Ligand SMILES: Nc1nc2c(c(=O)[nH]1)N[C@H]1C(S)=C(S)[C@@H](COP(=O)(O)OP(=O)(O)OC[C@H]3O[C@@H](n4cnc5c(N)ncnc54)[C@H](O)[C@@H]3O)O[C@H]1N2
């Protein structure tokens with residue numbers, strides 16, 4: 657699986673804060689056998705997020721595109737809106753699972769409006785901005801990501817019963 661990481665942070669893009677979340681995600685992915693083929697920091701600007709996500713998905717840069725930051729309720733937080741704008745289809749269960757698992761850790765998880773989406777052959781997942789929040793949310797959905805990527809990329813094998821507890 658190839659991953660790309662997009663960090664949304666005004667301070668990070670201005671060089672006022674070192675991006676700890678993008679590298680934390682790349683390390684976590686490497687430990688799980690996933691190569692990060694691209695990573696970038698951009699400001700919380702709707703049009704820039706839309707154009708970057710569309711470009712990456714349309715070029716089939718990665719199977720999995722992770723965003724970190726801008727999922728909350730501050731005026732500049734618009735990563736979910738940008739993701740919904742580029743989405744061919746949404747996967748509501750991804751956001752539900754992230755919030756369900758994260759609320760075991762902090763009730764503040766209810767403030768993340770993160771979504772999961774598909775554009776072309778890429779799975780896009782929003783994660784919160786802090787390194788801890790980003791990692792915890794990725795861990796929450798990791799069990800379903802491999803299967804989701806296979807199906808999005810056209811795997812036609814029968815999954816009925818394969819994943820029953
Ligand atoms: N499982 C968890 N889920 C959530 C957590 C958590 O700790 N565990 N935090 C919750 C909180 S609190 C909020 S609010 C929401 C939404 O978060 P955002 O996506 O809006 O995050 P930001 O406002 O972009 O960032 C928050 C905070 O994190 C630090 N930060 C942000 N970007 C970076 C970066 N690239 N490198 C280092 N640190 C960064 C900074 O202190 C920001 O103020 O999510 C809940 N979910």
Ligand SMILES: O=P(O)(O)OP(=O)(O)O
Pocket residue numbers: 664665666667668700725730785
């Ligand atoms: O500069 P950002 O975008 O990382 O935002 P904040 O620290 O206010 O969450």
